[in-house]
Amino acid sequence: METLVFRFENGQRHLKASPQLVGVVSSGNLEVLIEPAALNGACSIEIKTAARGFGAIWEAVMGDFHKRWQLADTRIAINDMGATPAVVSLRLDQAVEAMVAP
Incomplete structure (x- = not known):
């Protein structure tokens, strides 16, 4: 397993209070837990993946997600067991759409 950590500063959107779990590792090879946290306006992302050596791809996908x-x-x-970048983006978007404050 490889652990990757990304942090993006100066976000503009806040989430509703309830954590959201989207996907399961055995279905689509990916699960995402997203929750509000006091991070001084930042977004912190921790990835645990079985696919070693793809840090640059993860960084690109997370950067695109943050821009969106x-x-x-x-x-x-x-938690990832080999999901494609498209599945990663889909799961992240699903989680956020359920939690973005109006």
């Missing part, structure tokens, strides 16, 4: 959503005070945990 600009989340603030958010903690995201991802």
Whole structure:
């Protein structure tokens, strides 16, 4: 297993209070837990993945996600067993759409 950690500063969108779990590792090879957290306006993402050596791809996918959503005070945990970048983006978007404050 490889653990990757990304942090994006100065987000603009805040989430509702309830954590959200989307996907399961055995279905689509990915689960995402997203929750509000006091991070001084940042979004923190921790990825645990069985696919070693793909840090640059994860960084690109997470950077694109941050540009789309600009989340603030958010903690995201991802458990991955080989999901494609498209599945990762879909699961992240599903989680956020359920939690973005109006």
